[in-house]
Amino acid sequence: MTDTAAPTDFTNDPSATSWVESADGHPDFPVQNLPFGIFETSDGRVRGGVAIGESILCLPASVDLLGDEAADLARLADARDLNALFSKGARAVSALRQAVFRLLTDGGRKGEAQGHLHQADACELHVPFTVGDYTDFYSGIHHAVNIGSLFRPDNPLLPNYKHVPIGYHGRSSSIRVSGTEVKRPTGQKKPAEDGGDPGFGPSERLDYELEMAIWIGEGNALGEPIPIAEAGRHIAGISILNDWSARDIQAWEYQPLGPFLAKNFNSTVSPWVVTMDALAPFRVAQPERPEGDPLPLPYLLDRSDQETGALDVTMEVYLSTKAMRDAGDEPHRLSRGPMTAMYWTAAQLVAHHSVNGCNLRAGDLLGTGTLTSGEDHGKGSLMELSNGGKTPITLPNGETRTFLEDGDEIIMTAFAERDGFARIGLGECRATIAG
Template sequence: MTQTDFTHDASATSWVEGAVGHPDFPVQNLPLGVFSVGDSPPRGGIAIGDYILDLPAVAMLMEDPAEDAALTANAPVLNALFAGGRATITALRQAVFGLLTDESNRAKVEPHLHRAADCKLHLPFFIHDYTDFYTGIHHAMNIGSLFRPDNPLLPNYKYVPIGYHGRSSSIRASGVDVKRPTGQTKPAEDGGMPGFGPSTRLDYELEMAIWVGQGNELGEPISIGDAEQHIAGISILNDWSARDLQAWEYQPLGPFLAKNFHSSVSPWVVTMDALVPFRTAQMPRPEGDPAPLPYLLDEGDQAHGAFGITMEVLITTPKMREAGDAPHRLSRGPMTAMYWTAAQLLAHHTVGGCNLQPGDLLGTGTLTSGEEGGEGSLIELTEGGKKNITLPNGETRKFLENGDEVIMTAYAEKDGFARIGLGECRATIKG
């Protein structure tokens, strides 16, 4: 794992207004994304406080390889930038850090800062492929208990990272409305005709997105020891789910229409360099659980392969917004709820020869903490729709209704380091 350097110094300050102590984007974070202003073309930028730094515009203020990296970011997606590898991103981060902390650079750099509120944010990558995993063991147990009370967790779960290939074409950046999906639902009685219509059990899933940086050649697996070098960074992911469609269609081949209608992702890629101080040991396996097979086991990955990130999900309804009420937090939990590390996901995904490409998206699956208040979905909070959630204004919910907005946030904090955040992943349900 890369060591901390001067860019992680908690005492470092930026001359950018509002950046010092910013809850998400202080100078110690510097996440990458794609933005546009007015009619200008989308290009790469870096979040700093409440502003976005135009990377191509300041490229000439840096030296190679950072200058070349900033010029590569002059594109509507960041695939080519991250294909250059971890060292390139590190050089860019260090150079931008220097520009934003040295007051002597202010006159040259400040004209290329844009207020984030005036910008449009786009998907950071062209997503060739999307794989959603099932790494949240507490979520897996909760869902399994609803459908298989006597056998909630299938025996392969503790040996193999379970996942399925999702639909990349319907992934959208935070802020894009979600249209309620339509499909078939389970017959009311055995042998009956299935229903058909808009989903009435629409749910969110609190996940994290793991972005692939450098890919691998077809037939050439990524080893567990090298896997981290192939990760670009992480974002927040909401993999919306239509639970009533899912209950009817998921056997024998798994998710289909219940999952392919929309997935929302936060627009900022928090890099692996920014996350160095917040890496932590992988969650110990319960006594009696098998050790990972050798191709999935690395001592260093077990020691620091997890992310010390706190995740939250909030809801606001039309009535709440009309009354000026603040969003209500539904749950909070740690990213360390993953049974498998990010490196293990990449190693397993490629062990058979599958080639990952820059910008591929790996979802962690729903991350539930295992404690009350840490449920990562409504189907868990309502025990499969058996009980209501009561909001502060007296409204109740079992699943999402039209006009409801779901807001997901995430942040990392640790003594001795500046807190950094991942921004927001939010969307409103439309009929």
């Protein structure tokens, strides 16, 4: 991987400190991060805020402390979602984030601002946007090869994969924030033998999918594609995404039109939107394609995007069973891998999505697809880890799993680390299977 990080600014300065005591050295939310989210206090008020250490700074309450332009933007966060704020575009959000950074690093203003801080663990967090549309891509090539090999051992990748970003339209109404239980879905399943009748009942092959969420900020007009060189400014930021999958339901229904009930019952996102400004030190060159792979078509190819369009973010998945929690055992890590496993950059996904004139809107969610590292310890789903359910995984307490059982909790984390910069975390994306 070529080390060609994007330009940074004063908000990425690793020596910067905050008067918020819990911020300095925080593994996820130091002052160099300042992700945006929607929080609810005990009195039922729902507003936009910024995570700082173990606290949340209320944006609309801080308007008088941020300066004129930033104040106008902070007022837009007096809402149940971040759509209006992020629709103003990347430059505007950058200006607001910089104003918040100045406020939280100026010790002389502690007395003015500390009253607008809320203890994060006393607040309820919400999905950060009202999601109008959700598109799930299939950009993890190692996952695509692994899954394809289970069904087509001699031809795991279909011929279009390396030419066009593959995706499908998902269901936005069932997107839920981290911490929300997942009810096991019911549906039809493939007949036990050819010519037999399909089965019906709760999914017995329920799986997680380790993905990242790419949020759209500024949109585009219907009929006006977003050029690849401009796609980056339409990205609001990223979160962690678990796009749950019922493998037995999917195996019966996915042909000829693709995923349906096996995917639309629930998708879980982490609550904080980490901006591209916070991730600037961790933007790196897109991994070179293997020899013989085709170059992207011109509408998907931009030199700057190839040099700094990938994100050096590490992702992890942990499993905690009911028996483990009852015994006080720590969650067991199932996999760990990099976001650079994407065959396409985030900007390429945006450019492709709009090339036909599709209008993206603030709050639209693009899933990367399951991201598998290409190593045994970096497989992004149980389908891969258990070899399609043929090889059970043995947990430290002796329990085994091929797919998820009732009471199982999946915890996903993600973070970016690089010498000379503060660690930036994305928090957690967790949910328990309720049955």
